[in-house]
Every structure is written in C-alpha cells, then in structure tokens.
Amino acid sequence: MSADVSTRKRQTPGQRQTSGRGAAVLRGVVLSIGALVFLFPFYYMVIGSLQRTPDATVAGAFPNIANLTLDNYAAINSRIGLLTGLVNSGIFTGGVILGTVVFGMLAGYALSVLQWRGRGVTFALALLVQVVPFQLLMIPLYVLIARDYRLADTHIGMILPFLINSTAVIIFRQYFLQVPKELFDAARIDGASELRVLWNVAIPLVRPALLTVVLVTFIGPWNEFLWPFLITKDTSLQPLAVSLANYISSVAASAANPFGAVLAGAVVLAAPAVALFIVFQRYFTSTDIGSGVKG
C-alpha cells in the first residue's frame, strides 16, 4: 500500500512488485492456516456428533455415509433434556439482556444527557466496577444469594449477579453523547417529559447501540458456566452449558458413544451463539467490548 509512494534507488519497481506480491501471498497463507486451525474443531464437532461409532483416525475427519447417524442427538436428549436446557439458557440470557438494556439505557441516558449531582461519581463507579474480579465475589455472592436469600435453584438467583452490566452502561453513555443536544432540547421545549424524550428521541437514534449491547450481552450468559453451575442443583432448572458440563464430568463414561453424545450437545449449545454472531458479525466491534475496560 504505502510501498508505491516512493520509487527510490534501493529497489527497482519490478523488485518491489514481486516483494509486494510475495508478502501478500505470505499473508494469505498465514491467515488461511490460522483460519483452518480456528475452524477445524467446529467442523470436527459436527462430524463427530454425527458418527455412529467414534472414528479418531485421519479418515474419520471426513464424512462417511455409512457411519452417519442422528442417534447421538437422541442419546444426549434422553440424558439431559436439550429442550429444557435451551429454555433455561434462554430464560437466563433473556433476563440478563432485558435488565442490561432497560437499566443500562436509563443509567447511560442519565450519565450523558442529564445534569445531576453525583453523575461524575456514578460514572467513575461504572469504570471502577469493571476491575472487580468475579473470583473475589463468587464466594460472598454464593453465600448471599444461595444461603441468605434462598435463591438457589431459581432463575432470579441465576440472573441477579448479571442483571446490569457496567459495560452496557458505558456503551449507552458513549452513544447518547454523540446525539446532538439540540434534539433533546427541542423535545423538551415541546413539553415532553424526560422519559418521553428518552423513549421517543434518544432510543430511536441509538438503535445500533441497542443491537450491539444485545449481541455483546447475549454471549455472556449464554456461555456462562461457573455461576449457574454453583447456584443450580435442580437439573430441570439448569442452563444447557451446566447440564452438558455435568454430563461431560460424570455420566459420559457410561454412555454407548459418549463423545458422540457430548459433541451433539456441544453443537446444540454452540449453534445459537455462532449463528447469531455470523448474521450480525459487523456489529461486534472491539471498540465496544474494549471500551468498558479501558478506564
């Protein structure tokens, strides 16, 4: 790109052309090998989930019609109830997203548009909270939520620690800051209440932020393992990640084709997040994800 700006004595244009092409080929090769390393396990997950008998040889990495079956999906479904797991994951994730969006938006709006005492402290708090690591909170939260509030084996207990996400508050604040203040003032002069300004003016203008926050928030609870694992012992309430993990660590050994069943469960757990990501991939931007931690 920048190489063609100066044609200096050091290299003739011809040499530059070849070295540029060589570098491009090298980049392509490195990136392709990388992509293969990153995607192969997913391909292998699907293949393995469809194999009647597990085939760990090199030939087993290619589909063999005679060895293909959907039995593994039936097997894992009879053990852990895929639908129940998906519903629980959905409730957990939906609750987190709802709380994050509603409360995050209110706080983000207040932090960026409204002038009130304590605004600076609240924003500083939102930044500070991000550096509090979950490991330190895990034990006291377990004591409080499971023991004191008796919320073990409830969806509320599962959702509570993730109900509001400080990163979302910061993302919303950033987006609202970009909206010209005059738009809000115009609505206020027309006599709109602050809630109405938020609902009718601010939210429609920051719809991309809404989508980003939903997507960024989705993968957290959908993939979360440790907390729901601590808080749910009742299998009918466990999200899919937890029931699949319990299957991996305990009963897998006794199944006919344990790996096939595990991989079938893995495909079901992975598919929604991967599909959502592929469809909306351009909304996953590192600026949003990193903004929270940058402080």
Place this chain on the structure above:
Amino acid sequence: MTATSPVAPPGATASGTAPRRGTSSPGGARRKRKLLGANPLGLLFSAPYLAFVLLVFAYPLVFAVWMSFQDYFFAAPGAVVDRPFVGLDNYARVLQDPAVWQAFGNVGVFLIINVPLTVVLSLLLASALNRIVHARVFFRVAYYVPYVTASVAIVGVWLFLFSGGGLVNNLLGPLAPTPSWLINSQLAMPSIALFVTWKQLGFYILLYLAALQNVPKELYESASTDGAGAVRSFFSVTIPSVRPATVLVLLLSTITGANLFTEPYLLTGGGGPNGASASPVLLMYQRGIQQGNPDVAAAIGVILVVLVLIIAFLQRKFAGGDES
C-alpha cells in the same frame, strides 16, 4: 471496519463531550440551584444501577474481605451463630496448604505460556488481516467464532481431539506424548493454556485491528521513504503505535488467566492429574463450596486478587500504558 462500525473512535467521543459542557453553562441563569443538580431525574434513572452496584459489587466485596478474617461457615438461614474474628488464621491455613501453592504455580505456568503467545499471535494475525482486501469478513468470522462459543461446548471437541487415541495423537504417531496431553502432569497445564489462547485470540485480534486502523498511514510512508522494509517498519512503527492496545491485551489476558475455572474443571477432570492443572478459582470452589470453608475460599480470593493487581501494576509500569 471503521466505516461499518457504528461507534466513532474514542477520540471523537472525548471531543464531543467538551463543547457540550460548554453549552450548558450559559444557561446557568435560568437554572435553579437545586440540591440534586439541574435534572434530579438523572439520579432516579441511575438508581437501579447504583442499587445493583451496591448490592452485587460493593457489599459482597467488603463481605469477602471480612469473611476471610472470620471463622465463617454455612449455617441454616436465620440461625444465630457465632462467627468469631480469627485474624490471619484463614490466610495461615491457605499458605500452609501445598495444594494452594501448586494452584498458584499452575496459573503462573498458564500465564507464562498464554500471555506472550496471545500478544504475539494476535498482533501478527491482526496486522496480516489489516493489510488484506479480500475475504476479510471470512477471516474475522473464523477467528472470532471460538470466542463467541461456550467453553463447555468446545471442551467436548478438545477432549475428543487430544485423548489418548484421538486425532492429534493419530497424526503425531510415535511423537505423541504418553500419557496423553490432558492426563500428563507435565503437559496438562500447557494444554489448557493453548486451549484458552486459541479460544480467546479472536477477541484480542479485534482489539489490535481497531488499534491498527488508528495508526497514521504517513508513519509507514515515511518509514518506507527512509528505506525500512516490512519487518523493520513492523518493529519501529506498528509495535510502538499499538502500545496502548498491547497494555490492554496484557491486562485482559492476565485477568482471564486468573479467572481460570471451566477449562481445568472439564478438560482435566477437576484439575488432575494430582492437581497439576488445578487453578486457584477451582480450589476456591472445592474449599469453599464443596468442603464448606467459605472463609478459606475468601482468603484465597483476596490473595489472588492482590497478586493480579501487582502483576497488572508491573505490566503497566514496564509496558508503559500512560499515554492512553
């Protein structure tokens, strides 16, 4: 990517704040001096968030530290029990426990492998990705897919790939280690470190990509005018320009490493063999919840967090993140 990104670069947001503050002050005459500021509604709107921060962060944080100095045990809810202050007893117990030392050592091994590998690979892949024109979306998706997928799901494939008779060992033939990767006390932790590096890399690639797009093209042009080749300009332009991103990558990958739980729990059957892949968080779970010593677990948590803060401070000091 910047073109499609709905977010302006951080600089734009920062400069957007300044004039806004300016415009609000001339209206100060009509603004009544209220106790809670011009829009007390702001406090109401933020109240749920503030309540959440108090209940789910601040209080448990204080509770954790307090608990680590008490003889704290689980009791029936509502039961009045005596939980005496025991000073540093819990910490003494933790420091005398060889399993704790082993777990912290394990996470040290993890960080020594994971952090440098993450920085080098994500920077290299991001710079390659930044230069190509075709198939960008494909590569971005490919690298990011492991990050959006649950560890629990991918662990299943990893177990299949790296077991004794798995595909990896079949490919390696006589070079395959015995005992195999995840049940080998020398290789269990490095295997986990590789797994986590692979899984998280896409996120860091994206961070570096954003940083690379903010590097002024003129810097590369003047480097090439001075006769610098691709390698030279990578070292003298790219690396210094993305230093704030590197500090962030260092910090985040260290925190991720300190949080390690799911992978040793599932990949190596609860931190085996003989605790060779146990992590401090895994130990907190075992000591605190399985064995009913939340006070000891809280003490492990406090030690872990203090260590992470020290490492983060050192990284910041030596990698130099002051300009951000």
